[in-house]
Amino acid sequence: MTATDGRARSGVIDTPRGQIRTPAFMPVGTAATVKAMMPESVAATGADILLGNTYHLMLRPTAERIAALGGLHKFMNWSGPILTDSGGFQVMSLAELRKLTEEGVTFRSHIDGSRHMLSPERSMEIQTLLGSDIVMCFDECPALPADRDRIAESMRLSMRWAERSKEAFGDRPGHALFGIQQGGLDEDLRGESAEALQAIGFDGYAVGGLAVGEGQAAMFGCLDYAPQMLPADKPRYLMGVGKPDDIVGAVARGIDMMDCVLPSRSGRTGQAWTRRGQVNIKNARHADDPRPLDEHCTCPACRNYSRAYLHHVFRSGEIISSMLLTWHNLHYYQELMAGMRAAIAQGRFAAFEATFHAQRAEGDI
Ligand SMILES: CNc1nc2cc3c(=O)[nH]c(N)nc3c(CCc3ccccc3)c2[nH]1
Ligand SMILES: [Zn+2]
Numbered sequence: 001m002t003a004t005d006g007r008a009r010s011g012v013i014d015t016p017r018g019q020i021r022t023p024a025f026m027p028v029g030t031a032a033t034v035k036a037m038m039p040e041s042v043a044a045t046g047a048d049i050l051l052g053n054t055y056h057l058m059l060r061p062t063a064e065r066i067a068a069l070g071g072l073h074k075f076m077n078w079s080g081p082i083l084t085d086s087g088g089f090q091v092m093s094l095a096e097l098r099k100l101t102e103e104g105v106t107f108r109s110h111i112d113g114s115r116h117m118l119s120p121e122r123s124m125e126i127q128t129l130l131g132s133d134i135v136m137c138f139d140e141c142p143a144l145p146a147d148r149d150r151i152a153e154s155m156r157l158s159m160r161w162a163e164r165s166k167e168a169f170g171d172r173p174g175h176a177l178f179g180i181q182q183g184g185l186d187e188d189l190r191g192e193s194a195e196a197l198q199a200i201g202f203d204g205y206a207v208g209g210l211a212v213g214e215g216q217a218a219m220f221g222c223l224d225y226a227p228q229m230l231p232a233d234k235p236r237y238l239m240g241v242g243k244p245d246d247i248v249g250a251v252a253r254g255i256d257m258m259d260c261v262l263p264s265r266s267g268r269t270g271q272a273w274t275r276r277g278q279v280n281i282k283n284a285r286h287a288d289d290p291r292p293l294d295e296h297c298t299c300p301a302c303r304n305y306s307r308a309y310l311h312h313v314f315r316s317g318e319i320i321s322s323m324l325l326t327w328h329n330l331h332y333y334q335e336l337m338a339g340m341r342a343a344i345a346q347g348r349f350a351a352f353e354a355t356f357h358a359q360r361a362e363g364d365i
Pocket of ligand 2: 293294297298299300301302303328331
């Protein structure tokens with residue numbers, strides 16, 4: 001940890017495959033690719049680490065095949081750190097015919113209907129086969145809204161699975177295992193989960209169970225207490241977050257790492273994120289606009305193309321449209337992280353946050 005400013009922290013996570021500057025945003029490379037981006041382009045946006053997905057990769061092309069080909073880094077040509085999720089969250093949101101027991105979860109693939117099983121042990125085996133640098137515990141993320149008993153039962157199952165994950169992970173120098181705090185929006189259950197995870201002991205701790213439809217106010221309410229229940233000297237990862245203003249608010253509340261499909265997914269739907277707010281490039285008002293998306297942005301889309309061009313290639317469904325808008329959005333997200341890292345290091349995070357909000361207009365700019 002290099003600096004703190006209020007509850008915000010800046011620092012560096014050292015891994016055998018390179019350093020991760022925090023606060024960090026981690027682009028999601030679900031099926032061994034950040035969609036519409038070459039790995040060298042992702043690196044050019046400033047990303048230090050990528051995310052992969054156990055659920056998708058176990059179904060296709062399978063973890064065994066990736067291992068036989070030299071592991072995920074070689075397979076997707078990304079030499080930096082990779083974090084993989086444990087698969088439980090994606091099973092609950094994507095798979096069919098799911099059956100949850102103490103042992104784990106059986107399900108049918110959303111791709112071809114084939115039958116599969118995930119458990120803490122199998123999830124650790126898959127993430128080890130992939131060669132990921134940061135492994136996530138196998139957990140259950142309950143859908144909200146849910147009553148307190150359901151949230152409590154689910155959290156306690158996840159804590160038993162965290163124990164089994166740690167056991168199965170074993171002792172792997174140079175590789176990290178992160179525990180995942182659950183407990184919904186209940187402060188007592190979040191505290192029970194944090195204590196259980198610390199008793200087991202992990203290299204980092206995630207705040208799970210959020211960004212599942214609770215809304216920003218409820219999420220921030222939980223982040224007002226949940227991160228500081230976790231060890232201050234280990235990385236804190238908020239899973240699945242989020243829009244730029246979610247990210248700034250999460251960093252202000254002590255979060256070090258975040259991931260979200262938003263910048264890449266919204267890039268493909270014509271949604272550009274800028275310091276002044278969102279540009280909906282499919283809107284006809286951009287058809288004759290010679291200006292760049294964001295005149296201050298140094299990404300290839302903003303340096304070399306007009307809104308009129310981006311509007312045209314989006315409307316005509318050209319592949320370059322996804323490439324340029326995804327690149328811009330990932331670049332903007334990394335600029336936002338770099339701005340926060342500098343602000344924290346210089347003790348001016350509150351001013352950064354105020355300027356961030358003052359610059360943003362509502363609606364399409
Ligand atoms: C969008 N909102 C969102 N909330 C989440 C909660 C959890 C949670 O409680 N447990 C786990 N294990 N994952 C979660 C994820 C997936 C994050 C991810 C996706 C892709 C690659 C790598 C990582 C979430 N995503
Ligand atoms: Zn740009």
